Structure formats: C-alpha cells, structure tokens
Amino acid sequence: xxxxxxxxxxxxxxxxxxxxxxxxxxxxxxxxxxxxxxxxxxxxxxxxxxxxxxxxxxxxxxxxxxxxxxxxxxxxxxxxxxxxxxxxxxxxxxxxxxxxxxxxxxxxxxxxxxxxxxxxxxxxxxxxxxxxxxxxxxxxxxxxxxxxxxxxxxxxxxxxxxxxxxxxxxxxxxxxxxxxxxxxxxxxxxxxxxxxxxxxxxxxxxxxxxxxxxxxxxxxxxxxxxxxxxxxxxxxxxxxxxxxxxxxxxxxxxxxxxxxxxxxxxxxxxxxxxxxxxxxxxxxxxxxxxxxxxxxxxxxxxxxxxxxxxxxxxxxxxxxxxxxxxxxxxxxxxxxxxxxxxxxxxxxxxxxxxxxxxxxxxxxxxxxxxxxxxxxxxxxxxxxxxxxxxxxxxxxxxxxxxxxxxxxxxxxxxxxxxxxxxxxxxxxxxxxxxxxxxxxxxxxxxxxxxxxxxxxxxxxxx
Numbered sequence: 001x002x003x004x005x006x007x008x009x010x011x012x013x014x015x016x017x018x019x020x021x022x023x024x025x026x027x028x029x030x031x032x033x034x035x036x037x038x039x040x041x042x043x044x045x046x047x048x049x050x051x052x053x054x055x056x057x058x059x060x061x062x063x064x065x066x067x068x069x070x071x072x073x074x075x076x077x078x079x080x081x082x083x084x085x086x087x088x089x090x091x092x093x094x095x096x097x098x099x100x101x102x103x104x105x106x107x108x109x110x111x112x113x114x115x116x117x118x119x120x121x122x123x124x125x126x127x128x129x130x131x132x133x134x135x136x137x138x139x140x141x142x143x144x145x146x147x148x149x150x151x152x153x154x155x156x157x158x159x160x161x162x163x164x165x166x167x168x169x170x171x172x173x174x175x176x177x178x179x180x181x182x183x184x185x186x187x188x189x190x191x192x193x194x195x196x197x198x199x200x201x202x203x204x205x206x207x208x209x210x211x212x213x214x215x216x217x218x219x220x221x222x223x224x225x226x227x228x229x230x231x232x233x234x235x236x237x238x239x240x241x242x243x244x245x246x247x248x249x250x251x252x253x254x255x256x257x258x259x260x261x262x263x264x265x266x267x268x269x270x271x272x273x274x275x276x277x278x279x280x281x282x283x284x285x286x287x288x289x290x291x292x293x294x295x296x297x298x299x300x301x302x303x304x305x306x307x308x309x310x311x312x313x314x315x316x317x318x319x320x321x322x323x324x325x326x327x328x329x330x331x332x333x334x335x336x337x338x339x340x341x342x343x344x345x346x347x348x349x350x351x352x353x354x355x356x357x358x359x360x361x362x363x364x365x366x367x368x369x370x371x372x373x374x375x376x377x378x379x380x381x382x383x384x385x386x387x388x389x390x391x392x393x394x395x396x397x398x399x400x401x402x403x404x405x406x407x408x409x410x411x412x413x414x415x416x417x418x419x420x421x422x423x424x425x426x427x428x429x430x431x432x433x434x435x436x437x438x439x440x441x442x443x444x445x446x447x448x449x450x451x452x453x454x455x456x457x458x459x460x461x462x
Contacts, residue, residue: 035060035129037108037137045227046120046145051113054141058108058127065131069103071110075121083123084110117179120145148229149178152222154236161239163325168210169238173222175231184223186232192220214242217279241324243278247331249318250275263336264307272303274318276329282320289315289332305335312337 037058046052060067068087074080085092089105102111108127112119123143128136157170173183183204185192192207194200199208209216219235251272255262264270276282286298290311297303303316319330 035127035135035137037125037127037139039125039139039141042140043142043144046112046115046143047228048117048145048147049114051111052115052119052143054110054112054123054125054143056108056110056125056139056141058137060129065129067106068128068130069105069108070126070128071101071103072124072126073119073121074124075118078118078121115145117145117147119143144180144227146226146228147177147179149181149224149226149231150176151231152183152224152233154220154222154233156236156238159239161241161324162212164213164240164242165211166325167212168208169212169216169240170209171207171220171222171236171238173205173207173224173233175224178224178226178229180226181224182226184225186221186223188218189221209238212238212240214240214245216240217242239279241279241322243322243325244276244282244320244327244329245278247274247276247318247320247329249273249331249333257336260333261336262333263338264305266337267308270305270307270335272305272316272318272333274301274303274320274331276320278320278322278325280322280324282322285319285321287317287319289317307337310335310337 035058037056039054039056041055044052044054054071058067058069066088068085070085071083072080073083081096082094083101084094084103086103086105091103091105093101093103100112100114100116102113103109104111108125110123110125120143123141124138125141126136126138128134152173152175155172155174157172158167162169171185173185175181185200185204185207192198197210197213199210200206201208207220217237217240219237221235222233224231224233249272251262251270255264255270257263262270262272274284274286284299284301285296286303288295288297288310294317303318313334313336315332315334317330317332319328321328
C-alpha cells in the first residue's frame with residue numbers, strides 16, 4: 001500500500017494542492033515579464049522646419065527589471081535605420097541622426113527637431129523587458145511631412161483673348177511652394193464641375209475650355225491645398241471676344257409711338273441712341289432710307305436729327321460691327337413728322353395771349369375802381385348834382401311838404417348845398433305863379449333860376 005502512495009505522489013489531496021500552486025507560480029513568472037506599448041494615433045502630420053513629437057507609452061508588470069527602448073525608421077528612399085536606443089534611462093543616440101532625434105527616458109516619446117522632408121515614412125517603437133523572462137512589444141506610426149502651399153497663380157492662354165465659338169482657352173494654376181498639392185477650380189466662387197466644354201488635367205492644375213462662349217466670361221480662382229495648409233489665388237477673367245448682341249435704338253419716350261416708330265413735330269430736335277452688347281465695343285454707322293435710296297449719314301452711337309431738314313416720313317437704320325469677331329447686326333426704325341411741334345407753339349402763343357388779355361382787363365378794372373373812389377372823395381359837387389338830377393318827383397314833393405308843415409321859415413337854418421342850373425339865352429321866362437313845386441322848376445327846360453337842396457340839417461334843440 002505504501003508502494004502505491006510512493007508510485008503516485010499526486011494521488012492524495014495534498015499532492016493536488018501542490019500541483020495547483022506550481023501552475024500558478026509558472027503563470028506568475030510569465031506575467032512578471034509582460035510589456036505593453038500604446039500610441040495615441042497612428043498617423044502624424046509634420047511641417048518642414050517645425051518640431052514634431054511622436055507620442056508613445058509603455059507598461060510592465062514589475063519595476064525590478066531592465067528596460068530597453070528602441071526607435072527605428074523605414075522609408076522607400078533610405079530603407080531601414082536605427083534612430084536612438086535607451087537602456088535603463090541611458091541614451092545611446094545614433095551617430096548619424098542623433099542630432100535631430102531626442103529621447104528622454106523613462107518617457108518613450110520621440111522628438112524630431114527640426115523635421116525634414118526625408119523624415120516622411122514609417123516609425124517603429126520597440127520596448128524590451130528582461131527579468132525572469134524576456135518580453136517585448138512594438139507599435140508603428142506613420143509620419144507625413146509637408147511643405148505649406150504658397151499662394152497659387154493662375155495664367156490664361158491665349159493671353160490676348162479668345163473669340164467666341166472659334167478659339168479655346170486654357171487656365172493653368174501653379175504654386176511656388178508646397179507638397180502633395182491638390183488643386184480645385186472655382187467659377188464665381190462656386191466649384192466648377194467637368195463638362196463637355198470644361199475639361200481638367202489629371203492633376204487638376206489645368207482647365208481647358210473648348211470652345212469659349214460669352215458665358216465663360218466669369219471670375220475663375222484656383223484653390224491649392226495639402227494636408228497642412230490651403231490657399232486661394234486671385235480671381236482672373238479670361239478675355240473673350242463676343243457679340244454684337246441685344247441691338248436696340250432708343251430716344252425720348254414722348255416721341256415713341258410704338259415699337260420701331262417715332263413721331264416728332266416739325267422744328268423739334270430729336271436724338272437717337274444705338275447700343276449693343278459686345279467685346280470689343282462695336283463700330284456704329286447710321287443710314288437713311290428715303291425715296292428708294294439708302295444714304296450713310298453719320299458714324300457713332302448717337303444720331304441727332306433736325307426735323308425741319310428731313311422728309312415727312314423716312315426710315316433710318318443703325319448698323320453695328322465687331323471687328324474682332326467679324327459679326328454685324330442692324331436695326332431699322334421709322335421717323336414721322338407731324339404738326340405736333342407747331343401746335344405746341346400755337347398753344348403756347350395762345351396761352352400767352354389769353355393771359356395778357358386777362359391781366360389787361362384786371363388792371364383796367366382796378367384803375368376804374370380807384371378813379372371812381374377818387375372822384376367821390378375829391379369832387380363831391382358833381383356827385384351831388386348827379387344824385388339831384390336822378391331823384392324822383394315824389395322825393396321833391398315830400399321834401400317840400402315836410403319843409404312847410406314842420407319847419408317855420410325862421411328855423412330854416414343849417415348847411416345847404418347850392419346847385420346852379422346854367423342859364424340859357426334861349427330859355428323863356430315863366431311866371432312864378434305857374435310853378436308849384438321844385439320838381440316843376442327842374443322839369444321845365446326853359447326856366448332860368450337857381451335850385452336849392454338841403455343836404456344836411458343841424459340837430460334839433462330840445
């Protein structure tokens with residue numbers, strides 16, 4: 001029985017416990033030598049001439065061990081190379097690259113100062129821990145180094161310009177500095193897309209317009225950018241020759257009867273202006289068509305006509321010509337002379353005449369009124385005489401009766417106005433007994449006497 005126990009040392013409970021502890025110890029020893037490396041990002045952008053930090057961190061299971069940190073670099077142009085190594089805080093830089101690559105243990109981050117274009121490539125950090133067991137871990141980072149793009153410049157070809165529907169135009173965008181540049185074209189501030197007439201080169205540096213049209217006369221800009229910068233060119237508008245378009249003739253609105261027909265009074269000056277959209281500006285010429293004959297009369301966009309020297313009805317024509325595109329256009333209108341101008345002159349003269357008559361009558365009326373009041377103020381005898389002769393017989397009889405009944409002769413005092421009736425050599429004397437009233441005296445034409453009329457009495461006493 002003892003032999004069985006000796007032959008199976010792990011058969012009892014105690015033996016099983018020993019076996020479990022042994023396995024745990026083996027695992028613990030393996031864990032003590034483990035190491036982990038982490039990096040925040042796997043892609044880092046660098047700018048030429050600026051410092052660049054490649055961040056990295058590591059962790060180990062225990063502090064009682066040796067730690068080695070190694071950075072290596074690999075690129076297509078230079079292959080693989082060792083940059084720097086540190087063992088237990090002791091730095092061993094590479095003799096060729098150590099002046100630009102710095103490591104500060106226990107930190108595992110690598111500083112590159114300054115960055116150069118040749119630093120573009122893959123970087124590997126490796127951390128090795130040696131203790132009971134040697135363990136290591138590594139991570140890779142990619143570094144892209146760029147030069148900021150300068151302000152792009154756009155050049156148009158042909159520089160002198162392109163004729164619409166005939167020529168092609170090419171816009172080229174260039175930058176003096178910049179790496180990994182991407183180009184984009186804008187038309188009036190909006191992205192320009194490829195079309196049957198707008199074609200881009202493979203790198204987008206060139207824009208081909210074939211053929212050019214008037215609609216291509218816009219502001220073009222080129223945007224150059226790379227992962228670390230962006231810049232935009234000044235706008236450029238290619239010189240495109242086009243036209244003439246939208247030919248029209250206009251004058252004062254009061255002369256226009258309908259489209260293409262103008263009417264003006266004889267003697268009135270009239271002007272016409274011809275315009276059309278074109279580049280370069282058009283050459284303008286005017287023609288008159290009358291009596292089945294066309295006559296050139298003037299050059300330039302303006303036409304001034306003296307209506308008294310033209311027929312009562314004539315057709316005029318404006319012709320425009322673009323000497324670059326070789327295109328021309330013309331428009332025709334009719335000018336009719338009427339009596340409108342003479343009628344305006346007559347109406348104006350009639351108005352002035354009527355106004356003069358009204359003013360004259362008004363002044364005459366004012367003068368007469370002033371004269372009337374003047375005579376009444378400074379010549380009262382004539383006024384009294386006129387009133388006296390225009391009185392009715394009843395007034396005289398009533399006045400005589402009142403005078404005899406109410407006023408005694410001794411009381412005939414007051415203010416009298418004497419009006420003399422001029423004597424006549426041909427008048428005959430009439431006996432006094434034949435005269436009954438004052439009115440009889442006035443009515444008889446052959447009486448030679450004096451008429452008295454009281455015009456004011458003194459106030460009666462109480």
